[in-house]
Structure formats: C-alpha cells, structure tokens
Amino acid sequence: MITHNKLTIGLFGFGVVGEGLYKVLQQTPSLNASIKKVCIKHFGKKRNAPASLFTTDKDDLLNDRDINVIVEVIDDATAAFEIVTTALQNGKDVVSASKKMIAENLTALLALQQQTGRSLLYESAACASIPVIRNLEEYYDNDLLHSIKAIVNGSTNFILTKIFEEGLDFKQALLLAQQSGFAESNPKLDVEGYDAVNKWTFLLTHAYGITESPKNILFNGIQNIHSRDAETAAARKQEIKLVAQAKKLKNGSVAAFVLPQFINQDDHLAFVKNEYNGVVIESGFADKQFFYGKGAGSFPTASAVLSDISALRYGYKYEYKKLYHHHPHELTDDFFLNVYISFDDIEAVPKEKFEWIEEWHAQEGRKYLSGVIAFSKLKSSNWWKENGVSLILLPDPVIEEVASKKIKKKSLELAGIF
Amino acid sequence: MITHNKLTIGLFGFGVVGEGLYKVLQQTPSLNASIKKVCIKHFGKKRNAPASLFTTDKDDLLNDRDINVIVEVIDDATAAFEIVTTALQNGKDVVSASKKMIAENLTALLALQQQTGRSLLYESAACASIPVIRNLEEYYDNDLLHSIKAIVNGSTNFILTKIFEEGLDFKQALLLAQQSGFAESNPKLDVEGYDAVNKWTFLLTHAYGITESPKNILFNGIQNIHSRDAETAAARKQEIKLVAQAKKLKNGSVAAFVLPQFINQDDHLAFVKNEYNGVVIESGFADKQFFYGKGAGSFPTASAVLSDISALRYGYKYEYKKLYHHHPHELTDDFFLNVYISFDDIEAVPKEKFEWIEEWHAQEGRKYLSGVIAFSKLKSSNWWKENGVSLILLPDPVIEEVASKKIKKKSLELAGIF
Numbered sequence: 001m002i003t004h005n006k007l008t009i010g011l012f013g014f015g016v017v018g019e020g021l022y023k024v025l026q027q028t029p030s031l032n033a034s035i036k037k038v039c040i041k042h043f044g045k046k047r048n049a050p051a052s053l054f055t056t057d058k059d060d061l062l063n064d065r066d067i068n069v070i071v072e073v074i075d076d077a078t079a080a081f082e083i084v085t086t087a088l089q090n091g092k093d094v095v096s097a098s099k100k101m102i103a104e105n106l107t108a109l110l111a112l113q114q115q116t117g118r119s120l121l122y123e124s125a126a127c128a129s130i131p132v133i134r135n136l137e138e139y140y141d142n143d144l145l146h147s148i149k150a151i152v153n154g155s156t157n158f159i160l161t162k163i164f165e166e167g168l169d170f171k172q173a174l175l176l177a178q179q180s181g182f183a184e185s186n187p188k189l190d191v192e193g194y195d196a197v198n199k200w201t202f203l204l205t206h207a208y209g210i211t212e213s214p215k216n217i218l219f220n221g222i223q224n225i226h227s228r229d230a231e232t233a234a235a236r237k238q239e240i241k242l243v244a245q246a247k248k249l250k251n252g253s254v255a256a257f258v259l260p261q262f263i264n265q266d267d268h269l270a271f272v273k274n275e276y277n278g279v280v281i282e283s284g285f286a287d288k289q290f291f292y293g294k295g296a297g298s299f300p301t302a303s304a305v306l307s308d309i310s311a312l313r314y315g316y317k318y319e320y321k322k323l324y325h326h327h328p329h330e331l332t333d334d335f336f337l338n339v340y341i342s343f344d345d346i347e348a349v350p351k352e353k354f355e356w357i358e359e360w361h362a363q364e365g366r367k368y369l370s371g372v373i374a375f376s377k378l379k380s381s382n383w384w385k386e387n388g389v390s391l392i393l394l395p396d397p398v399i400e401e402v403a404s405k406k407i408k409k410k411s412l413e414l415a416g417i418f
Numbered sequence: 419m420i421t422h423n424k425l426t427i428g429l430f431g432f433g434v435v436g437e438g439l440y441k442v443l444q445q446t447p448s449l450n451a452s453i454k455k456v457c458i459k460h461f462g463k464k465r466n467a468p469a470s471l472f473t474t475d476k477d478d479l480l481n482d483r484d485i486n487v488i489v490e491v492i493d494d495a496t497a498a499f500e501i502v503t504t505a506l507q508n509g510k511d512v513v514s515a516s517k518k519m520i521a522e523n524l525t526a527l528l529a530l531q532q533q534t535g536r537s538l539l540y541e542s543a544a545c546a547s548i549p550v551i552r553n554l555e556e557y558y559d560n561d562l563l564h565s566i567k568a569i570v571n572g573s574t575n576f577i578l579t580k581i582f583e584e585g586l587d588f589k590q591a592l593l594l595a596q597q598s599g600f601a602e603s604n605p606k607l608d609v610e611g612y613d614a615v616n617k618w619t620f621l622l623t624h625a626y627g628i629t630e631s632p633k634n635i636l637f638n639g640i641q642n643i644h645s646r647d648a649e650t651a652a653a654r655k656q657e658i659k660l661v662a663q664a665k666k667l668k669n670g671s672v673a674a675f676v677l678p679q680f681i682n683q684d685d686h687l688a689f690v691k692n693e694y695n696g697v698v699i700e701s702g703f704a705d706k707q708f709f710y711g712k713g714a715g716s717f718p719t720a721s722a723v724l725s726d727i728s729a730l731r732y733g734y735k736y737e738y739k740k741l742y743h744h745h746p747h748e749l750t751d752d753f754f755l756n757v758y759i760s761f762d763d764i765e766a767v768p769k770e771k772f773e774w775i776e777e778w779h780a781q782e783g784r785k786y787l788s789g790v791i792a793f794s795k796l797k798s799s800n801w802w803k804e805n806g807v808s809l810i811l812l813p814d815p816v817i818e819e820v821a822s823k824k825i826k827k828k829s830l831e832l833a834g835i836f
Contacts, residue, residue, distance in 0.1 A: 024703055028559055030744055129704035131557055139549055139725050141446055268710070271689055285442055285721035286547035286711060292686070293707035303703035307557050314737070326448055 005068070005313050007033035010061030010092075012083055013074035014040050014047055014054070017097060017124075020302035021071065022049055025309075033069075033309055037061050062086050069312055070094045071305060073124075077101040084109070088116045095308040097301060099125040100189075103198035103214045106205065110320065119317040124304030126199040127152055127277040130293040131307065136206040137318055141326065144284035148207050149245035152199045154275035154296035155183040155190035156222050156242045161273045163230055164239045170225065182275045182296060193221030193242065196258045200244040205320065207246060208254050209328025216331070218379050219258035224390040226342050228366035238262040240392060241269055247398050253332035255375065261393035262340065333376040336399040340392045341384065342368035348387035353377045355402050370394060372402060423486070423731050425451035428479030428510075430501055431492035432458050432465055432472070435515060435542075438720035439489065440467055443727075451487075451727055455479050480504050487730055488512045489723060491542075495519040502527070506534045513726040515719060517543040518607075521616035521632045524623065528738065537735040542722030544617040545570055545695040548711040549725065554624035555736055559744065562702035566625050567663035570617045572693035572714035573601040573608035574640050574660045579691045581648055582657045588643065600693045600714060611639030611660065614676045618662040623738065625664060626672050627746025634749070636797050637676035642808040646784035647760050656680040658810060659687055665816050671750035673793065679811035680758065751794040754817040758810045759802065760786035766805035771795045773820050788812060790820060 009025075011018055018038070025033060038053050039061050047054065061067055062083070070087035072080050072094065080101040087094045089112070096102060102109060102122055113120050123133050127150070136148075151157050155177055162173035174191070177183035189195045197219035204210040204217075222242050233240050241263045246256035263270050268290040272278035277295025282288050294300035322328060336355060343349050344366060351357065357371035378384060384391040427443075429436055436456070443451060456471050457479050465472065479485055480501070488505035490498050490512065498519040505512045507530070514520060520527060520540055531538050541551050545568070554566075569575050573595055580591035592609070595601035607613045615637035622628040622635075640660055651658050659681045664674035681688050686708040690696035695713025700706050712718035740746060754773060761767050762784060769775065775789035796802060802809040 020703075027702070028562065031559060129707060131553060134556060135549060135553070138552060138729065141449060141724075141728055144446065144721075283721065284445070285438075285717040285724065287718060289547060289709070289711035291707070291709055294705045299703040300705060303562075303701065306559070306562075306703070310559055311556065319732070 005315070007031075007069045007309060007312060008066050009033060009035045009069045009071055009309070010064065010067040011035050011038045012058070012061070012070065012072040012080075014038050014049070015073070015075065016298035017073040017301045017305070019048060020298035021073065021305050024299070024302050024306050028306070031306070031310060032313065036067055037064065058083060062090055068092055069309065071309065073097045073301075073305065077104060081105050084120065085112060088112050088118045088120065091116070091118065093119040093312050094121070095124075095305055095312070096120065096122045097124040097305060098122075099195065099198040099202075103201035106202055106211055106213075110211065110323075113317070119312060119315070121308035121311060121316070121318065122202070123308050124301045126203050127279065127293070128295045128297070128304050129300035130277055130279060130291050130295065131304075132203065132279050132291060133206050133318070135291070136203065137321060140207070140281065140283050145207060145248065146282040146284060147245065147247040148203070148279065148281050149243055149269065150203070150279040151241055151269055151272045151277050152203070152244050152295065153190055153193075153196040153242055154277060154294070155187065156196070157272060157277070158182045158275045159191070160222060160240055160242070164234070165273070169227065191221045191223050193219045193258055196221070196242060196244050200256065200258050203244070204246060204254075204256055204331075205323060206318070207322065208248070209320070209322035209326060210254060210256070210331055211323065211328075212331055217256060217258065218375070220260065220385055220391065222260055224385065224388070225260060225392070226366055226390050228342050228368065229340075229390055229392060232340070232342075232368065233262055236262065238264055238395075239270060241272070243269065243393070248329065249332065249335060249398075249400055252329060253334070254329045255335045255398050256331055257375070259391065259393050261397065262395055264395050267395070333379055335375050336372050336402050337375055337378065338370070338372055338394040338397045338399060340368060340370040340394055341389060342366055343387070343389045345387065348383065348389050350383060372399060423733070425449075425487045425727060425730060426484050427451060427453045427487045427489055427727070428482065428485040429453050429456045430476070430479070430488065430490040430498075432456050432467070433491070433493065434716035435491040435719045435723070437466060438716035439491065439723050442717070442720050442724055446724070449724075449728060450731065454485055455482065476501060480508055480510075486510055487727065489727065491515045491719075491723065495522065499523050502538065503530060506530050506536045506538065509534070509536065511537040511730050512539070513723055513730070514538065514540045515542040515723060516540075517613065517616040517620075521619035524620055524629055524631075528629065528741075531735070537730060537733070539726035539729060539734070539736065540620070541726050542719045544621050545697065545711070546713045546715070546722050547718035548695055548697060548709050548713065549722075550621065550697050550709060551624050551736070553709070554621065555739060558625070558699065558701050563625060563666065564700040564702060565663065565665040566621070566697065566699050567661055567687065568621070568697040569659055569687055569690045569695050570621070570662050570713065571608055571611075571614040571660055572695060572712070573605065574614070575690060575695070576600045576693045577609070578640060578658055578660070582652070583691070587645065609639050609641050611637045611676055614639070614660060614662050618674065618676050621662070622664055622672070622674055622749075623741060624736070625740065626666070627738070627740035627744060628672060628674070628749055629741065629746075630749055635674060635676065636793070638678065638803055638809065640678055642803065642806070643678060643810070644760050644784055644808050646786065647758075647808055647810060650758070650760075650786065651680055654680065656682055656813075657688060659690070661687065661811070666747065667750065667753060667816075667818055670747060671752070672747045673753045673816050674749055675793075677809065677811050679815065680813055682813050685813070751797055753793050754790050754820050755793055755796065756788070756790055756812040756815045756817060758786060758788040758812055759807060760784055761805070761807045763805065766801065766807050768801060790817060
C-alpha cells in the first residue's frame, strides 16, 4: 500500500452534517484522516462525541499547525467565509459545504486559491452525493458542452413530487417536507430558489468558466405555483420541476437561469423524485448523459465531504479548466423564452412585453397564457414574480431568434388579443 | 491560459471510432492535440482524410519520437496488446478502447504501467460515454462501495428493448440491431455475454481492486432467452436485462457475475433502453447513484477516447486506488442465487442441486421453476447454459445464508417435488 498525506482535520460545525461526517470517519479508518478538534458555537447541548473534542474558539483550529485540513459545514455564510479565508491563508486545505458562501464570494475564493496554492473543494455544496463538480472539471471540454440542466434543490423537488404524486396542496407538501427533514423550518431559501441559484452560480464556473454573481442570474422558486398550474400540467401529462439550466447558443455565449418548468414524462428529469437530484448533460459527441443521486440529507452530504477529504490525500485541486485553460464563455441576456403564465388579475400581466402569445385562456377564476418573451424583459422587472403571477417555462424553453415570427405578433394585435 | 502538454498522436485504426475521433479532434482545436499518423491494415479503400496521413507500418508510429500518445481503436486484441505494450515501453502514453485486450491482459498491463511510469487510459472501453472508470477511481473508498450493477452492453440491451417494447422476437430484434449499427455482423461476442464480462473484469479492478481473469467470472448472455421467459416477465410487469453486478458481502468478499435478470419497473436499470448503458452504485453514505449515457456508437466512443486524450494533457493516470491504496477485496463463490429457469426437458435440470425450489410449473410445453442455488454449483458445470435451458436471475438475486431455509428443502422433498 502506498502511503498518503495523513490528514488532521479541524471541523467547524457539528449539526447533522458535521455529526454525520464524524460517524462516517470513524467507520472508514482506511482514510487515514482524523478529526482533532471541532469548533461549535455554544457548549450548551449534549453531543455524541467526547467533550474534549470541542471548542468554541475558532483559533484553536485555525492556528493549530497539526491541523492541515479545515472542514467547514456551518450555516452562517459570513462566518464561513472568514474561516475559509483564514484557513487558506494559514496554509491549510479546505473542504466547504456552504453553497451561499461560495456563490457570493466566488471571485475572491478563486483569487485566494491562486495566491495561496492551497486546495478548496466543495463537491457537497452542489447536488451532495452526485459528483457533478469533478465530472464537469474533468470532462466536457467546453467547446463540447452544449447544455446542462439539473434539479439541484431536494426540498422543492420533494414538495413538487408530493403535489404531483400524492395530490397534496403546497402547504401540506411543505409541512411534510419539514417533518421529513427535507426542508428547513424557514423554507424561504429553498422554496424561493435562492439555494438553487447559489449552486448554479458555481456549477456555471465548472461547466463554462462563467464567474457571475448569483444576483445576476435570473431565478425564481416554486412559491407562486398555483393549483391551476398543477392541473394544467396534469392535463398535459407533465409535471412541474424547479430546473437550473444553461445552454450554449450558436454565437458561443450561454443562456442560464433557474425557473420552474413543465417537464414531459420522457424527460430524464421526470425520473427525479422526492429529495433526489439529477443532472442532464448534453455534449457534442457523448449525446445525453444523466447523473442521479441524493442531493440532501446528512449522510449524502457527509459522503460528498468525505470524497473531498479523500481527494486531498492525493493533493487534488480544482483546476477550473473551463476558466483558466479554455476561453471561458460569457452569459448573455440576448435570447427568448417560451413561457406559461397564470394569474388572477389580467392587469398584472404586461401583455405588450411578449413577442407573441400562443395560447390565451381568459376564463373566470385563474387565467393563463403561453407565449414568447425576451429574456431581457424578464430580467429587467419583477412583475412575473409578484401580484400572484406564476411563470413556468415550457419544455425546450430557449429560442435564439424570433424575427420571422414577428408577423404573428401583428396578427394577434389585429385579432384584438393585445 | 495555462499551456499544457502538446499531444502528438499516433492512431491505430480508422474504422467508425477512429474516423469519429479524427473528426472530433478537427472540431476541437482547443485541445492542442493532433494526429500525426494513422496506421491501418490495408490501403485499399478510400478514406475521408489525406492519403499522406496513413501508413501500414506500425513502427512508423511506435518509433516516431514526436508521437507522445498512441491511441488504439482496432478490433484485434492480440495486435492491440502488442501495440500497447511496445508503446508503453517506448515511453508513450496510451489510450485504448479494446475491452477484450484489457480484460485478458489486466495483470500484465498493470505491471507495465508500474514499470514504465506511463499512463494507460481506457474510459471508452467500458460504457463509452459514461465516465464510470474515473468515477470509481476517484470516489467510493472501497470500504463504502456496497454494490454496483450495470448494463454495459448496448447491443443486447437494444435487442431486449425491442423484444419488450415492440414485441419483436429475438431474431427480428437482432436483425434490427444489426441494421441500426448496434450489433456486429457476428453478434456472438455481444449476445453471449463475452463483451459484457470483459468490461466487468476491469470495472471490478477500479471498483474493488479485484484483478481476476474474465474466465473466472461467471457470465452468460441472452442467447437462451425463450419467448416464454418474456411472457413471464411481462405478466409480472418486469423486463429482462443483461446485468453485470457485484456486491460486497458481510464478510468483505465480493460476489460478482454477469447474467440476465428480471428487472422491476422501479429499478433504475429499467430506465435504460435501447443502446444506452446505465450504472447503479450503492454506497455506504451516498445511497443510490445512477449514471446513464450512450454505451456504444462511433461518436460516444470517440468522445470517451477524447476525454482520455484531454486528461493526458494534465498527466492523468489511473492510480488503481482500490488495488494499491486500500486492501483490495477478493471474489468469492460462497453465496447463493435466487434464479428462475425455463426448459423444455425436465431431465436437463438437475433439481437436486437446488437448495430449495420456490415455484414449479411443469405444464405441457415450456416449463419453468424458481429457486435458490449455490453459486459454486452454477460455476462448476454448464447445464444451465445448455440443452435449451434458460437461467434468469430474480430481483435481489444474492442470498448470503440459507441455513434456516433448509427445512424448506426437506418439506419439498416430502411434498414429492424432488
């Protein structure tokens, strides 16, 4: 047996993931990795580990020269960033599970890795047990990556599955998700899409070399989905999923967003139920590939953290190949989306912003339409998230050019719909 | 942009994969890899590339000091082994797509890699576009890998899909597979399971550190599957798939084999249709993961070869972590299988070899039974492949202990079935 770097770990956080990791490491002695100290916020509660393991002083870990790896699984993005920054500067490798912290500080973290030469790994931060980051790093020369779409948030997928498979309404489904441990007591981050767009931010870096703030990526969650939308989907033998996606356009720029979408039964993403995650990659020559696994939960997350720890034994670093070794792609707003919109009040929908309207159901009660709208017009205002409006993408949502169909807008105008 | 090793490639073989690769490389200039020379068997036919590119003398490639990478996609395992051996010894890195050659010479190839320090990559040899080898290398510390099961042969899966979804009989389905380019004109290697067990041989190395000759791995193909079996499957809302699988037993040894199996609709492998491949991995903490993609065809294979070429730019080598860095697992014959067997002639089935028999249908025409049999008893004789007998695994086929059920055998004896 070849010997490897012995890893002495300083662990921040002992919640479900931290404790899961502690148990996992105890069961895998072959890893040659041990936790020397765990930093927690308060001593208060009883923990399933020796009291001598714990401290509340972060410097006990960050300044300990024995500790060569900092693992950070805490829930506070600001504190996490400070810990990760100091750890890298102190010459330690870092494994982090904080999607929000990584997404919001991507540029700074990239620079820090280059300055310090240390490794920062965060496979667990996206899709937990699915090794999506390393696959994007190692495969799919970015000339070849046509598109990637994914279900990256287990909570919303669990809720949507319960709505579609068991007929629960949104509130019941959310409650069940919370009771089953798949949604936080404050579910806003998951339900409104913040968690998904954070993950998508750095997945875009590994997929296409894009380094964009999550603020600049269009997203929504599932909070506005109306029972009428679920009925429409069911009538069309479709489901609704919260899909993060990116597609390379003909001019080489990339369209990317996180929005609810109608999904056909034969779409690979329809296979992804409950708290699972799934990733569909279309590339030039490999055709479609599909990766599927548990995207949340203490053990799947701990398992991904463990993979990163294991990789550190061999000195693994992300090379950010699409960013540094290729010509990185850029995000664009210059394309159109095929959307469905439902609403109570017709005044809430600025119909004149649409290129054209394909379907129009203005009955009593909940109304809906489907049509094509410029992405830039969605990005520049929030009417489609407000006033009880629900926007859901249609299958194959991205349209690169609409010029030839302008005639149709004209014809709709003449027909009096506008 | 960081600069990388410039790759100058000598290519052996210009069939569908070789030509596919040539086209792919022309379309990805960013790879900084070019084909200097192509070795073919005969000049005869017209090829879609400049004549000056071709030679029939293998030494033109193997002795060219400019050429630092040999890519080998020929159809002759003996010639391929000689090429790969010489190339490694001459200090060149090698990418190979020859599953048979790799499976049959695994030990020699492992030794050669260690002696020469060169890299031998063969992602395309298993599951083509699914990056299964590198995922097994990089993930799933082998203490954690509970089981892996996979559809690794696209031809047989195509045939079985056509039988189950379109009601074709075996011969029609095989003909369609051949016409669609998913089966060779001599389909024996695919249909009788040789191709699958070859792939399984080296996947077991990357999964569990097992280095076994394909001769010692129990396998069969789909050649004996009877229309009666398809009817039985349909009546149970199941399909039949050719499944390669391995499972870690409680004592740490591994049960592994390649056999047809009844698959429930909710099994991830049921999702895998036509020429696609799929891999389901169950690990200690990540739960189930599922990888899916095209397992055959010129472009998916060329794409996997390309991934390997791309990895050589960064000096990537397989570390064979499960073999060299962990305690490798060993194959065992000491377990039992849950099987279904159909047959015309009751004399062809040695009933006394079964631990017990669960079901027994001795009607006129095609008969069948299901029961439990020691794996070692299947390994020691071939009656279950011959005389028109068809053996198909039941879902969850592996049974570690049967002692408590011996009573049942007794009871069946009393009931006069034996």
